Amino acid sequence: MKKLITIIFFFAAAPFFAQTGIIRGTVTDKQSETTIPGATVTLSDVEGITAVTDEKGNFELKDVPVGRHTVSASFMGYENISLPEIEVTTGKDVILNISLQESFNKLEEVVISSERSKAKAINNMAAVSVRQFTTEEVSRYAGGRSDVARLASNFAGVSTADDSRNDIVVRGNSPTGLLWRLEGVPVPSPNHFSTLGTTGSPVSALNPNMLANSDFMTSAFPAEYGNALGGVFDLNLRKGNTQDYEFMAGLAAYPGAEFVAEGPLLRENGGSFLVAARYGIAGLLGLGGTSAQPNYSDLSFNINFGKTKLGTISAFGIYGQSDIDFLGDEIDEKDLFAAKDADSFVESGFYAFGLKHSIDIGSSSYLKTVLSTSSSRNTYDEDRYFNLDTPAEFKIRFTEADNTESRVTFSTLFNSKISSRLTLRTGVLLERFTLDAKQKDRDEQDDNDGDGLPDLVTQLDNNGSYTIAQPYAQAQVRLTEKLTLNAGLHGQYFSVNEQLVAEPRASLTYAFNPKSSLNVGYGLHHQNVAAPLLFLKENVNGTLLETNRDLDLVRSSHYVIGYDFRFAPKWRAKTEVYYQDIDKAAVERTPTSYSSLTEGADFTFSRDKTSLVSRGTGYNTGIELTVEKFFSQGYHALFTTSLFESKYKGSDGIERNSPFNNGYVINFLAGKEFAIGKAKQNVFSVNTKFTTAGGRYYSPVDLEASRAAGYEIRDERNAYSQQYDPYLRIDLRLGMKLNSKSKKTSHQFYVDFQNITNNTNVFTRDYNRLTQNVNQIDQIGFAPDFGYRFQF
Template sequence: MVRISILVALFVGFLAQAQYGVIRGTVVDKHSEKVIEGAIITLLNTTNIESVSDKDGNFILAKVPLGRQAIRVTMLGYESSTYPEIDVMTGKDVLLTIALTEKFNSLDEVVIKSDGNNKAKSINKLAAVSVRQFSPEEVNRYAGGRSDVARLASNFAGVSTADDSRNDIVVRGNSPTGLLWRLEGVPIPSPNHFSTLGTTGGPVSALNPNLLANSDFMTSAFPAEYGNALGGVFDLGLRKGNNKEYEYTVGLAAFPGAEFMAEGPLGKKGGSFLVAGRYGIVGVLGLAGTAAQPNYNDISFNLDFGKFRWGKFSLFGILGNSNIDLIGKDVELSSDDLFATRDEDGFVTSGFGVIGLKHTLDVGSQSYLKTVISTSTSTETFERDRYFNLETPNEFKIRWTEVDNTESRFTFSTLFNSKISKKITFRTGLLIENFSLENKLFDRDRQDDNNGDGQPDFVNLINNDGTFSIIQPYAMGQFRLSDKLTFNAGLHGQYFSLNEEFVFEPRTALTYAINSKSSVNIGYGLHHQNVAAPLLFLNENINGSLVQSNKNLDLVRSSHYVLGYDLRFADKWRAKVEVYYQAIDKAAVEKTPSSYSSLTEGADFGFSIDKNSLVSTGKGFNQGIEFTLEKFFSKGYNLLFTSSIFESKYKGSDGIERNSPFNNGYVVNVLAGKEFKIGKTKKNVFSINTKFTTAGGRYFTPVDLAASIAAGYEIRDDANAFSEQYDPYLRLDLKFGFKFNSSKKKCSHQFYIDFQNITNNRNVFSRDYNRLTQQVNQID
């Protein structure tokens, strides 16, 4: 269907002189992350607007003309940096953190310039390959993005989404379960509404992009700082609030809903607060993809208490709740409802929360120690009742499924970073996660009738109340061997308490600058990840006793190899090619020959409930080539073209090589945007953004219709697992926006109309067995 998302946002402040804006920020050394005093910040294309960073690295440019502006930052002994196309508006100060790189040779008389706003470079200075920086502005700018960072990442090379109903992302053919979410340096559960245990995505994101700072997304051979992930890493940071003025934002949109945000100064130590709350309204607008009314809300905050003699402290957090009642009789028999069926009632609740305290302490002039203590929780309940003899005098219903999951996590992370010299940076740290799981699953699906009541027994498949720990030490360094050659190397360790396995993982990357416009990157990394908890804690009835026969499965192992070429062939233009190969082993498979592998799990709300006594002998591989052509936003327009050709295969215990469900084969994205200055003073903006995506269809296992009719429930033809492919995916989105800067008050207004899937292409959601019609139905 064509889906329309409308956003109305209002920015309000309390300052006069509305015809101008303000650019403020902090200048730091990229490798030591220490503030730089004496840097000169100049507003380009104008005169007499300049600032010098103070002893705390802070600067301010006042009375900046509205619209897109550029600044240049210079400092003796450092490469100068230019930040172009800064969006200056009324009612909201622009806050920047500017990182300068020390010149390799201080005697070099050549002035080296870099684009400080280059998204091709990562925030993490030790990430060299398969990494892309993204900004909150990008999340909100692109058409069809729903203010969701995961949907933004699906536009990058090597990344795709499982389908339109959820924001699970597939990185280079890996299951979405291979993704690691990090916030402020600590791992967190899936930050999504209606999320379930073991998954990394959901229908609606609980992350508010208006609170995010520029962040990194990685797709392969991660630095040694990151562990317990096979596919990708979201390394998210929260921005600080305005510590000089109070600012407020009010917004209304189909996605993510109604929003209110406030920020301003906090305390007398230069601190700030930033807090935002959102309430979902998509169900009211009829855009939820189901007849039921989804309810969700979230609140996010970042409290920076400023700088004290004993260091800097900040408190951050995100809290979200969601629920939906799926009533079967509200659904038509032939309906293509994505989540509800005619003969079932479902009641879903979920919650997500993370709260952390961060402390940063300077150690000498070139080092710091950062420590984060956090606690997080993810809850999920699901109750399903099934009707029999539907709409007859003998109609009755019974409880069919009950799920009650709570995952609590306490995390301690400490990191020591030292810039030993302009050529060597060293980082080491320790991450400790202690998990507490309370998981219960009762189900009648595919169970025998041992008690003779005419219905499948209500069997306790998961009943876990326990704890386990993951401990990850690491050390790494960056060595600038010459002005053209940079070498990164590190070692990551991982201990998993359930099976008492400890592994070492070498990571390395080499970057060679052929000239000022092109470079070659080579990367390697060994990575491990535990099998998803819903599989580890499945119960198996052995001689009348329930046994968790998957609990001692090995960590799944993956080796990443990457070769890339990066070319800056024109100002603000970039082309990049990457070739990769990923070898996976120790995946969980069945003892007896079958097509099953844990590598095929994770692109839905649940996991298999009948896979017991698994062994760690499964294998798989992902390989492909990616191309990116990007025009960073400048001169009023931007362009992003990405394409990937890849192959994702796996072997179950039967030894047959098969397509994985994530083997789309190809993905192509084209995103473009243009801004037009309007109004008498040209201070207002009209924008057009569009996105086109096409991809090969997902592979799936066909339904064995005769066996399903005989059994009364869906049975897949596992002998031909993932042998059939859905039709290719195609979608075109179009977004129009207006931005009005008030000429009398310091406030601005932004209006967006987002048309999604304007070609009305019916992309396949699934092909499932319908118990009522005894047919295989396709849901689009």
């Protein structure tokens, strides 16, 4: 570590000369998404650097000095826009997609000017509970591990399960309520070591180098999104450089060794390619959170064939694989994921590939169609040792699981800008799922065959298909220059129980002035019960039946009101109050504390919850505050806090805390950049993050019953009645960017000191079958991370 820091400061002190970069991109109409020829793009803070978009809406600004700049765009009849703090380096061209909004009254001269804000969504029909995030943020924030899911945990209303996983808890909802979308279509959990039905895991397989600015939504999302209760991650892939070949090679504890290549393809059409590959090395460095060796790698691509008379066609994809072996005699007793009396073998993999076609229809409409296929597979085998460390020791197969969920997806969307005041969007999403899920387990089973061991019982055995269809229609109406209505209707059909539902969605935004606005929103949402519960087997008179198949879609009504205030230049404050009412959750027929709303923050689901009924209820309510200083004058800051309550009722009718009811979450992030070097073209940065949150609620172990049974039994009569200690963590990141004096190259270094106070946050309190006591396992303490990136 000392050597690395010495190298960083050695380069910082070296004499460099001024160097320039390039900014290029496209200007489009925000509502119709068609390109705008003849728009003027200017570097506001450097005199004489300007460009006019060509017939395809493209522009290029050359000889831009290294550093941060403001780019402005204008066109007659449209509102001017400024993009502040655009960072230019020598190693890579800057690619911008600039959207202009037509003036409300089609003025002859533009008199309204705005600044692009991360507070506004990429999807212009998303107005409440939404935040745009950038890939720069993913790589900037301390403790982020280049993981977009961990970045989202900094936003108001969001918390993560623990340091060992990147599950996203949105406003007290289970992580299973999250929808992942890539290029406009749903995809399985884009993570390594993921399992059937979950949406998170220890390591992300999403490469932030591949992403364009994207949206993250936490409530009352627009009509084009469905089959989700908690939130939406709507991810877009960026296009490769259409003019120059560029490469990046890097090495970091997280995400590992990586290489990115991009460049022009079919230049006459403006096509490009972008490919990225990574291989994880965290296990080799002892930073995997376990004494076992995790292996993981991923490959992503986005190939754009450019624009022709037949439209624009692109091919995209992401593929990841991972495996890890936990061998009992090599496992530390405080390992987060394994035990001394078991050998377990984990493999997982997923892919999502698609073709996207977009074509302009007239001057203000387009049709976008995506056809994709995706799959997620995981296997888990466990051998359990009995009479451990005695002459009578023996081993048997204890658990077998092999689950594959595949889908073919067709999505088509028609968007039409009728006028500067009205935009219509309609479409349909069709998903055909194929599930091949098998699981056998001896855990918590009786010995019916009399061999002295719990029986290996089939709990899941499904090989079938089902369909989800989601049509929708929505409109954005600018009622006045200050008042905008977004309204739509989403439909959902689930073939397993043949249920069809209609979901109204609406939001209203009133801009008091350019600095402040009021937002209100409502949305009705449904989601099917997770597959590991839906297709569980129950032994009924000697026959294994799937007795949960007829469960209703879980239903949720979202209500939200928010106020956004730009109280100073580059500063923004936002507060939102929300209430979410949930019903038709799966519960047991007899009075118990169980509800499907409590599932989803682990690798597995309950395996004994059969013959469930759709009578469970719950609610989430809270208030959120965000205060943000957008990057300017060399620094940025973000403060978010959430005060919330998450409750549910099982079939016993008793209101309880949900396991995701932390009560509060507070985040504070800040960073400062220092221009250094002879020409001030290099950058030294300091970023820090402080997080604290209330502890999770959990069900206490019934110690006496567990000792008698030989396995863990929780006290379900007092479900989620106890709370872990509050969570606290502080991270510090030091970075350096070095721009070449004579070549198109740049170097980036960083050191990330995670959990610098070595705070021992609680991971779990579980029954240990070897010690026959309840043991506490703590999360990872201080953990350094580092990285180097070379762009050329």
